Amino acid sequence: MTIFARRSFQAIEADPRVSHLLKIKRVYERPEPRDGTRILVDRLWPRGLTKERARVDLWLKEVAPSTRLRKWYGHDPKKWKGFRSRYRTELKKVPDELATIKAKRRKGRVTLLYGARDEQHNEAIVLQEFLDRI
Numbered sequence: 001m002t003i004f005a006r007r008s009f010q011a012i013e014a015d016p017r018v019s020h021l022l023k024i025k026r027v028y029e030r031p032e033p034r035d036g037t038r039i040l041v042d043r044l045w046p047r048g049l050t051k052e053r054a055r056v057d058l059w060l061k062e063v064a065p066s067t068r069l070r071k072w073y074g075h076d077p078k079k080w081k082g083f084r085s086r087y088r089t090e091l092k093k094v095p096d097e098l099a100t101i102k103a104k105r106r107k108g109r110v111t112l113l114y115g116a117r118d119e120q121h122n123e124a125i126v127l128q129e130f131l132d133r134i
Contacts, residue, residue, distance in 0.1 A: 021105050022131060024124040027113040031055040036109030039101060041124055043067065046115035056113060058104070062097045065123050066090055080121050087126045101131060 021036075027046045031038065031054070040046075040056045043064035065073070065087050073083040091098065104110050114124040 021109050022101075022112065022128055023109070024112045024114065024122075024128050026117075026119065027054055027056070027115050034109065035111040037104045037107075038111050038113055039104070040113045041127055042113075042115050043070065044115075054113075058100075060097050060100065062094050063091065063101070063127060075116060075118055075121065077118070077121050083121075084126050087123060088130055091127065091130050098131065098134070102134075105131075 023035075025035065027040060027042070027049060038055060038057045040054070040059040041063050043061050043066075045059075046054065064070075065083075069083070069086055069090065072086075073079050101110060101112075112124045112127055114122045116122040
């Protein structure tokens with residue numbers, strides 16, 4: 001079994017996880033040329049994944065939720081609303097890293113990579129929404 005999830009991509013316009021030139025994707029999914037610049041937004045390196053297989057162009061640990069917030073949340077969907085609010089507050093404290101993502105996006109497509117199994121409740125979703133509003 002391959003470490004990458006096998007999944008076909010929908011058209012970009014139909015995919016709710018994609019905004020203009022900024023999409024999100026599990027780091028375990030197969031890298032594709034249409035990913036553009038691949039930015040890992042997790043504080044910890046994904047388990048069982050080599051750097052060669054991940055093909056990460058940039059690892060921005062600083063934009064990931066703090067260790068304290070990550071442990072508090074514990075991927076509990078019941079805490080999602082609180083996690084989103086607290087994470088947005090943390091994101092306001094890292095303007096330089098956010099500017100880096102925005103600069104990459106101005107040059108072309110950017111894919112924010114995350115390791116969480118839950119595709120509906122993870123930091124990349126919050127980060128994508130945050131970047132779309134600033």
